[in-house]
Amino acid sequence: MMKAYSLFLAMLAASATPAVGAESTAPLGAAPNLDDDVKNVVFAELWERPELTRRDRSLVTITAEIAQGHLESLPFQFALALENGVEPQELSGAVTHIAYYSGVSAAVEAEAVLARVFAQRGIKTADLKVVEAKPAPDAEAAKAQREVVLSMVGDVSPGLAHFSNTILNGDLWLREDLSPRDRSLVTVSALITQGNVEQIPVHVNKGIGNGLTRAEIGEVITQLAFYAGWPRAFSAAAVVKEMDLPE
């Protein structure tokens, strides 16, 4: 995937070279083994693995960057996502979705970066739409879900139950700019990145229902080992292992 690596180098050069000084010819140079690993392991191997498409890897990685507040890395990752086939409206939808799983400010800060990337690439934000939610496909199931939320947290935090049932389950997940499968991909990635192991099972199961496969979940964990660190990946793998998912 040398195209991605070239893009990475070009964006590093644009941002980092003046600070590093004229004597440096390497992209960063201060950690030569890291530079080598990024080139030979991350770009030449990880991103090329067939177990997950590059498009999906971009959605996973962008989620990890936003959840961790890596604003310096986001311009490159947003640009790479567009190269990998994520549509501008899907990126908008993903950033909005992540707001609810990683916090509004993480998403608004990322949105400012995305606005710059769109401007640099000639994508007009005026062409982006406010997307409406579809009706829930199964009204009975939606009602049952609302009851579950109320019984779980309605007494302790009525506000959390209210907003879970209105803006999240009753609106966000039903918006048409990102498929339910992609919303699950993004949500599971946020949970793994943030170490929210308690909520992984329910969202992995929901993701399977939305069309993710067991093998894809396993490769999401692999991608996040690199972009959120090995400890988060191992904690997630231990939880998923206990779930005993069908092949």
Add this chain to the structure above:
Amino acid sequence: MMKAYSLFLAMLAASATPAVGAESTAPLGAAPNLDDDVKNVVFAELWERPELTRRDRSLVTITAEIAQGHLESLPFQFALALENGVEPQELSGAVTHIAYYSGVSAAVEAEAVLARVFAQRGIKTADLKVVEAKPAPDAEAAKAQREVVLSMVGDVSPGLAHFSNTILNGDLWLREDLSPRDRSLVTVSALITQGNVEQIPVHVNKGIGNGLTRAEIGEVITQLAFYAGWPRAFSAAAVVKEMDLPE
């Protein structure tokens, strides 16, 4: 709460417009649904809920921003906190308090932002005081607390026990620039934001003792669902539910 939203737009325009480019008229524009949700759900609904004062919501939100390192969002949140009635000396006290629960560097980086906000609003840092700790209100209880700390971590980490008993319990919590209730509000917010579920019960109980109510704790969780993400809020709600707090 359109005043807050107007302030939000004004500060976004000051920071983001040049980067976004002249073709953008929206505040950010790259994620229109997120922009809508921030306006219609976060500002028009969440911040207006009567279950927690705007002043308290500001203390909760500033804690979440500092704990997550959202330096880009902090100028707005500090300005909003002043608008909402948090006194400059209280903001100083809150940033100092957060240093011990989210790390010194998170707080020092936030302090640099606060210094800029104070300067822009004509608040002179020379008027801020170094605040002394009062004597502990109950010397016997303070002694018992020191014994508990020693028995918990004195053997594994003598330094942790030493500093817990001197700088934290013997000084920080007794300083007069932030009330014990507000210190509990900030501490519980830091724990929820960071996913430190193990320590939530002891600090929720302490907060109840310091004057926080069960309903306020529930609404802190609601506020943090938006500012730290739904997963942290649900994990916190599950822990508080087990506590079976009195109405």
Add this chain to the structure above:
Amino acid sequence: MMKAYSLFLAMLAASATPAVGAESTAPLGAAPNLDDDVKNVVFAELWERPELTRRDRSLVTITAEIAQGHLESLPFQFALALENGVEPQELSGAVTHIAYYSGVSAAVEAEAVLARVFAQRGIKTADLKVVEAKPAPDAEAAKAQREVVLSMVGDVSPGLAHFSNTILNGDLWLREDLSPRDRSLVTVSALITQGNVEQIPVHVNKGIGNGLTRAEIGEVITQLAFYAGWPRAFSAAAVVKEMDLPE
């Protein structure tokens, strides 16, 4: 340790004074108690404690800063690390190591900061080497470790098992620019900072095998109470206490 504090003030003055405005004479001034605590507790007391060398404290603290994305604090901490005797090649090795435990982007963003610090101090990145891995000292033990990884996560995430056995255990930990003891110091610090309590026991045991002492582990926790916050330190202490390590 007034030299470190002077360096801290000088680097703050270089970055913060223009923003704070001319009326400020204090280093930051917006939180006077925090300024006092940084001077009198963090620098005059914590960094001077004999239980851990200043060099080791620098490795621990740099790990915490990178893991939390505190890019504003890193220039000072990298400079302090060099003053405290961490060699440039060791810093390179540490940043690379942290990439695998806190994520590639956290490390690449830190590497850009390190490149600036090296340039400012006349350290030529051309003198840094790509370091090769030594053969594993015990081939049988290495083989057994690979089997353990496969049995733990090979089914759930074949990619995670593959990269764990190749790039991590089969390469990173065997590179000669950072000793196994220092790699354990960095790894344990990353786990504590990120709240990865599940993985603390295996890496504390590995660290003891690599030459860390029980007292040093306890003081790593103390250092991280200040640089990652008290909650992470208490969670780590509770886990280490259960391990019942030999004196």
